[in-house]
Amino acid sequence: MSDSTLTAGSRVFDVDAIRADFPILKRKVNGQDLVYLDNAASSQKPSQVIKSLVDYYEQTNSNVHRGVHTLSIEATDAYELARTKVAKFVNAPRSEEVIWTRNTSESLNLVAATWAEANVGEGDNIVITAMEHHSNIVPWQQLAFKKGAELRYLAHNDDGVIDLDGAASVIDSRTKLVSATHMSNVLGTINPIAELAARTHEVGAVILVDAAQSVPHMPVDVQALDADFLCFSGHKMLAPTGIGVLWGKYELLDEMPPYMFGGDMILEVTYEDANWNDLPYKFEAGTPNIADAIATGAAVDYLTELGMDNVWNHEQELTAYAMEQVLSLDNVKVLGPQDPALRGGVISFIHETIHPHDLGTALDQQGIAIRTGHHCAMPLVRSFDVVAAARASFYIYNTKSEVDALVNGISETEGYFSR
Amino acid sequence: MTGGTGALEDMNELYEAIILDHYRSPRNTATVEEPDIDFEVNNPFCGDEFHIQLKVENDAVSQVGITGRGCAISQASASLLAELVKGKSASEVESAVSAVRRLLKGEEITDAEAGILGDIEALGGVRKFPVRIKCALLSWVGLGDALRDHVVK
Numbered sequence: 001m002s003d004s005t006l007t008a009g010s011r012v013f014d015v016d017a018i019r020a021d022f023p024i025l026k027r028k029v030n031g032q033d034l035v036y037l038d039n040a041a042s043s044q045k046p047s048q049v050i051k052s053l054v055d056y057y058e059q060t061n062s063n064v065h066r067g068v069h070t071l072s073i074e075a076t077d078a079y080e081l082a083r084t085k086v087a088k089f090v091n092a093p094r095s096e097e098v099i100w101t102r103n104t105s106e107s108l109n110l111v112a113a114t115w116a117e118a119n120v121g122e123g124d125n126i127v128i129t130a131m132e133h134h135s136n137i138v139p140w141q142q143l144a145f146k147k148g149a150e151l152r153y154l155a156h157n158d159d160g161v162i163d164l165d166g167a168a169s170v171i172d173s174r175t176k177l178v179s180a181t182h183m184s185n186v187l188g189t190i191n192p193i194a195e196l197a198a199r200t201h202e203v204g205a206v207i208l209v210d211a212a213q214s215v216p217h218m219p220v221d222v223q224a225l226d227a228d229f230l231c232f233s234g235h236k237m238l239a240p241t242g243i244g245v246l247w248g249k250y251e252l253l254d255e256m257p258p259y260m261f262g263g264d265m266i267l268e269v270t271y272e273d274a275n276w277n278d279l280p281y282k283f284e285a286g287t288p289n290i291a292d293a294i295a296t297g298a299a300v301d302y303l304t305e306l307g308m309d310n311v312w313n314h315e316q317e318l319t320a321y322a323m324e325q326v327l328s329l330d331n332v333k334v335l336g337p338q339d340p341a342l343r344g345g346v347i348s349f350i351h352e353t354i355h356p357h358d359l360g361t362a363l364d365q366q367g368i369a370i371r372t373g374h375h376c377a378m379p380l381v382r383s384f385d386v387v388a389a390a391r392a393s394f395y396i397y398n399t400k401s402e403v404d405a406l407v408n409g410i411s412e413t414e415g416y417f418s419r
Numbered sequence: 420m421t422g423g424t425g426a427l428e429d430m431n432e433l434y435e436a437i438i439l440d441h442y443r444s445p446r447n448t449a450t451v452e453e454p455d456i457d458f459e460v461n462n463p464f465c466g467d468e469f470h471i472q473l474k475v476e477n478d479a480v481s482q483v484g485i486t487g488r489g490c491a492i493s494q495a496s497a498s499l500l501a502e503l504v505k506g507k508s509a510s511e512v513e514s515a516v517s518a519v520r521r522l523l524k525g526e527e528i529t530d531a532e533a534g535i536l537g538d539i540e541a542l543g544g545v546r547k548f549p550v551r552i553k554c555a556l557l558s559w560v561g562l563g564d565a566l567r568d569h570v571v572k
């Protein structure tokens with residue numbers, strides 16, 4: 001099978017059939033059909049993924065990398081196979097470059113505590129965008145305080161599009177690391193990672209990509225992006241909570257000091273000293289999250305069968321439709337790129353008269369789940385002179401009629417509050 | 420009551436008429452000159468923030484000013500707070516804060532307290548919407564803390 005047929009998928013992209021795979025979509029919320037539009041926070045799970053967890057615990061459960069008995073061998077094989085699937089999913093050259101973590105936040109902290117700890121010094125700078133999730137701000141702030149380094153921000157325009165010309169001067173000879181979100185969880189903006197990577201490498205720095213919002217929704221190729229590190233969370237891409245990924249270039253990972261110490265990450269321990277295991281185990285101290293890693297493999301299989309091109313096209317179509325419908329409401333303003341082609345399936349909006357929190361409660365009464373608040377991006381949300389926004393975000397199982405339900409739900413809420 | 424779909428009617432206890440009235444026309448929104456008590460409260464999680472100022476003369480609150488923004492519940496709650504504290508002594512305000520806290524947690528309040536709270540009892544509707552209790556409590560908790568600091572000074 002060639003790569004293009006892989007991203008095109010082996011299963012027909014049929015939303016009704018997809019919906020049938022997600023048991024939770026059958027439930028009612030406040031007596032109404034559930035309309036789940038909080039996918040940027042966490043996705044739902046198909047029965048294939050749930051079954052993989054049950055199968056693991058019923059058939060294979062054991063510890064990995066340490067036994068000669070059948071169950072341990074099977075568990076190890078399944079755990080490592082999932083790693084291989086993830087590697088292939090993002091086109092990583094080697095599966096040893098895929099490190100299991102708990103989530104994107106842990107992946108980012110891992111790089112901050114190891115690579116950046118060893119490579120960022122006084123007077124150096126770290127560059128991030130002004131639209132990062134707190135998880136991709138705070139570790140760098142802390143590191144910068146500690147090292148006497150500078151934290152710089154790449155600006156964006158009113159439409160939430162990064163100023164690449166400006167980036168050329170922000171990223172300079174003292175830049176050690178550029179860490180940027182591939183897709184904003186608030187604005188939906190898709191950032192020009194390949195261009196940022198080119199500029200980053202020109203100055204000899206390293207680029208980390210927060211792909212928490214991109215890997216679940218679009219084809220992502222770490223080599224095409226020329227990323228050095230890239231991280232994402234299982235729970236946003238059909239997999240369970242508690243499992244995430246850090247991918248890094250082999251040479252970088254190989255040189256990095258360990259993150260945590262303990263079992264599995266060592267090669268040899270004496271009473272006096274220890275030396276470190278090979279990649280990826282050097283970064284996986286202790287018994288890992290075996291079941292959820294295996295289930296992440298099942299999630300990757302599910303997405304691969306659908307084809308990430310199809311996933312992306314579905315969400316693009318839905319986003320374009322939703323932008324049009326939401327913007328047809330008089331009192332609603334959408335944050336981020338107004339051109340649907342520049343964004344993913346995340347639509348944050350402000351209602352002129354209804355506070356997001358009231359809207360969230362009213363939509364919940366109608367069975368519609370959206371996110372309200374600062375979306376873990378307080379500086380960004382505040383930069384639009386608001387303290388909170390409402391956000392609808394889509395995934396493979398969402399439909400145009402659910403977008404209609406959202407728009408109708410907002411209208412009903414307007415009616416309710418003007419009674 | 421008119422309007423609202425069936426699903427939204429279930430929110431009527433949360434958004435009682437008196438709450439919506441205070442939300443739409445909050446009372447005491449002018450800033451206070453040379454306030455004796457001046458504090459900000461915010462709940463970044465939901466996006467509520469208020470600046471609350473009180474002037475105390477002859478051991479009673481003579482002026483109160485509340486500015487800021489927030490959801491209907493937090494705004495109405497702050498506005499109701501402003502109405503209540505006017506003319507009250509510090510200890511009366513403290514008792515009211517304590518009664519509101521108990522009301523919102525679903526604990527007992529005495530008939531006398533209910534009498535003092537008046538319209539504020541409408542806030543009790545949040546009990547059915549536990550995630551919104553914080554919204555209703557925000558300004559009251561802030562006031563309680565500020566009073567404690569004020570007394571210590």
Ligand SMILES: Cc1ncc(COP(=O)(O)O)c(C=O)c1O
Pocket residue numbers: 040041103104105106133135136181183184185210212213233376
């Ligand atoms: C862009 C982005 N980065 C990082 C994160 C953090 O992910 P997690 O909470 O899984 O660590 C999120 C999730 O909300 C996100 O949207």
